[in-house]
Amino acid sequence: MERLTLDSETWLLVLTGAGVSAESGVATFRGMGGLWEDHPVEDVASPQGFLKDPLLVWRFYSERRAGAASVAPNPGHDALVAWERHLGDRFLLATQNVDGLHGRAGSQRVVEMHGNLFKSRCTSCDRAPFSDTTVYARGTLPLCGQCGEMLRPHIVWFGEYLDPADLERIEDFVQAAVAKRGKLVFLAAGTSGAVYPAAGLVDRVARAGGETWLVNLDPSENTHRFQHFVQGKSGERLPALADLR
Numbered sequence: 001m002e003r004l005t006l007d008s009e010t011w012l013l014v015l016t017g018a019g020v021s022a023e024s025g026v027a028t029f030r031g032m033g034g035l036w037e038d039h040p041v042e043d044v045a046s047p048q049g050f051l052k053d054p055l056l057v058w059r060f061y062s063e064r065r066a067g068a069a070s071v072a073p074n075p076g077h078d079a080l081v082a083w084e085r086h087l088g089d090r091f092l093l094a095t096q097n098v099d100g101l102h103g104r105a106g107s108q109r110v111v112e113m114h115g116n117l118f119k120s121r122c123t124s125c126d127r128a129p130f131s132d133t134t135v136y137a138r139g140t141l142p143l144c145g146q147c148g149e150m151l152r153p154h155i156v157w158f159g160e161y162l163d164p165a166d167l168e169r170i171e172d173f174v175q176a177a178v179a180k181r182g183k184l185v186f187l188a189a190g191t192s193g194a195v196y197p198a199a200g201l202v203d204r205v206a207r208a209g210g211e212t213w214l215v216n217l218d219p220s221e222n223t224h225r226f227q228h229f230v231q232g233k234s235g236e237r238l239p240a241l242a243d244l245r
């Protein structure tokens with residue numbers, strides 16, 4: 001298997017998807033066949049879906065909260081922690097995963113592009129998003145303690161905008177690597193490359209002259225956009241891939 005050298009010149013931007021958490025036993029989106037309890041995920045993970053049936057959406061997220069809380073990080077997560085410790089501020093991890101496993105593994109330089117399962121926010125007042133690990137029982141509609149309106153998961157749903165601050169942090173990293181004449185590398189792991197804007201990061205780095213890697217169980221929708229493709233399980237490939245210098 002080809003090796004990825006991480007040395008004092010390297011600036012590494014990593015993007016992870018559901019395949020990295022799959023190694024911990026968390027179902028991927030494709031694993032759910034895009035369907036959950038015969039509801040297309042896009043319908044359940046959307047503002048329209050929430051307005052139509054908030055109880056169904058809270059059941060979807062409560063079940064995923066319980067699932068994520070019951071699993072542990074895997075060697076793929078651990079490898080990313082080791083790379084961050086080696087590269088310091090020349091490392092940034094952008095994740096599409098909302099299960100919080102990167103944080104539990106010890107990753108610190110993380111951008112949770114699509115939010116976090118263990119945070120909720122009010123649909124109405126200006127209360128800031130807050131930590132919420134409650135697995136709400138079926139039929140429970142959580143209400144805001146401040147204004148009494150419905151709470152919602154602090155998740156970016158399909159059709160919703162990502163936090164501009166998150167996108168800026170990723171863009172600033174790419175620009176810093178170029179400005180400092182570093183060796184910019186982008187590595188995507190466990191993602192089908194179906195969802196934007198995350199799936200567009202490979203093109204952004206390629207335009208900046210960076211090197212692009214994909215570590216994935218099977219060819220993804222945008223495999224052809226990567227210079228290097230390492231096929232296999234992220235929990236096996238990531239720990240063996242990097243040559244730390």
Ligand code: BV8
Binds near residue numbers: 031161
């Ligand atoms: C946006 C939170 C601007 C939810 C998620 C029409 C109308 C509205 C929007 C759009 C539209 N057409 C296009 C769009 C844009 C849309 C989009 O890209 N849609 C896709 C479906 C075409 N994007 C958005 O809506 C984004 N916002 O664009 O705002 C806007 C606003 C209004 C109108 C237009 C534009 C918001 C996107 C964020 C959505 N929220 N998550 C939740 O998690 O509950 S996305 C959700 O799905 C996940 O977070 C994840 O990002 C994504 C699934 O992707 P993956 O992580 O890649 O997972 P997947 O299962 O697909 O693939 C797993 C891969 O791993 C596979 O390739 C498999 O081979 C591999 N694998 C499996 N096991 C392993 C493995 N690899 C290694 N090892 C293993 N063991």
Ligand code: ZN
Binds near residue numbers: 123124127147
């Ligand atoms: Zn409120």
